[in-house]
Amino acid sequence: MTTTSVLNDAPTFDNRQDFADELIALARTNDKVVAVCNDSVGSSNLTKFRDEFPDRLINVGIAEQNMVGVGAGLANAGLIPFVCAAGPFLTGRSLEQIKADVAYSQHNVILCGMSPGMAYGELGPTHHSVEDFSWLRALPGLDIVVPADGAQTRAAVRNAVADPRPTYIRVGRFKVPHVSEDNVGLERGKFVVAREGSDVTIIATGTEVSRALWAAASLAAEGVSARVLNAAYLSPLDEDAIKDAARQTGAIITAEEANVAGGLGAAVASVVGQLEDGARVPMRILGLNHFAPTGSTAFLLDHFGLTADHISAAAREVLHRD
């Protein structure tokens, strides 16, 4: 069976549904949980939340700078605000508000970047959120969480309510298969070991995690043992897992639905490059390096070399098995 056919056969899910269901469940037991959005009640999947908690859904209209400031104010008053908007507008339009009002002010706002990456495929680069890792990794004091499936999305929401802190969560729209058990937890600042391996490590995030697992399966058939790390948190960065990957396996591949200038791969490289002699392993960084042409999300992931086949090919190349 080729990896492509596995990809086609696995049932896939939109993480926004799990996000909304978990948020509503928590709001029922914690009246400090509120949601803020920019006319995105439908696209942020907040319709049921609004119906059940009409006073606790604050729709500021199409005004993202105000939206993030309002979120900071709600946190200042003592509430736990989930600020929901399409990723490109949330992070791009309000970047200074995220910097000054959330990260620097340490207001406990949970920023929910809906439909991130290239989920809005054909709508084009204005509607893609592929710069968010680069922009937000530069902000100290802001957690960055990238759940790889619905169960992890629920865990990210639970973490945010249990221990509110300035946080950005990527809430995926592009359908992905389940890669974790129901009720899985996410530990703050830790990668999830999705598969053990000793020859090469694939560090993937979000939509790329299932693809990395398929790549690892096809590599195993060729006798290559690939470790797969799910970078569920980009900030704080799991430097120990990266160091172990470099010291214990022969190479590292990273894969992200994001621009490579300052994203996951750059973060990993900055750790690997500072390791001791003998531990600095070769790397390949898979991701975006130009604005996307027109195409569906699936087409664009292929275009940018982000399929399971691309990942396994990169592993073969870096291990000189090609």
Next chain:
Amino acid sequence: MLTADASQAAAWRSLRQEVLDGDPATRAAKLHERAQATRRSILKMISDAGQGHIGGDFSVTDILTVLFDAVMNVDPEDHRKEDRDHFILSKGHCAGALYSTLAHSGFFPVSELDTFMAPLSALNGHPNRVKVPGVETNTGPLGHGLPVAVGTAIGAKLLKSGSRVFVVTGDGEMQEGSNWEALMSASHQKLDNLTLIVDRNRLQQGARTEETNGLDPLDARLAAFGMEVRIVDGHNYNDLIDAMRPSTTGSPVAVIANTIKGKGVSFIEDRVEWHHKVPSKEQTLQAFQELS
């Protein structure tokens, strides 16, 4: 995080009681004395640090004095109590005026003002809520305070805390689009617990506001965005107190406080170059005399 000065807080409480109990003339005299002391602190801070925003500090000083000494429900020794009134200085470059007001109210020791903008001081050139009690949100980039104030006012209503929210913007700052996004929200949400005060000194960093990107008719514009507009002399203490009364229409309140940039010092007043100019030794002495 700096900590409260108990004896200074006690002195502030007693002064505040005298202000509230006094007849209008006594009240104005006490607040004026207080504001001039704050201006003298600001002058010393800026002279010592060799930097700061003296013009805007002096135009907003009377507004801050009235809010902290006669209007707001705050406790310097419990600065994050849940039912507090919130104050946000959106024109964060006038941190010197805020620090001086907070210190004189006992939020932290007055002696701390000597560290203004010194290496590793809590008193940065723009205010930081993580380090300075009484600061509600970090400001500096313009157009940030009003949206945060709107969110805080919505939160206060949801929590039924009874808190009021006061936010001061510069007038030039009203050129930032985010403020108008926030005004639309404030009136749509009927935030009658929100008061915006525009420090209308008619000067911005480079020139007069009306020569740069005119704001007039500011009252009509604010009214068109659904605000209950009040126009007041921003240096008249009793009129300022009256202007801070709660909303009477159910709409959020916008107070246009007509002020003089550099108020209190003859050679600084209403002069564009004193946005962030630092007085010489001789000028500092003269200014100190005029403020005494």
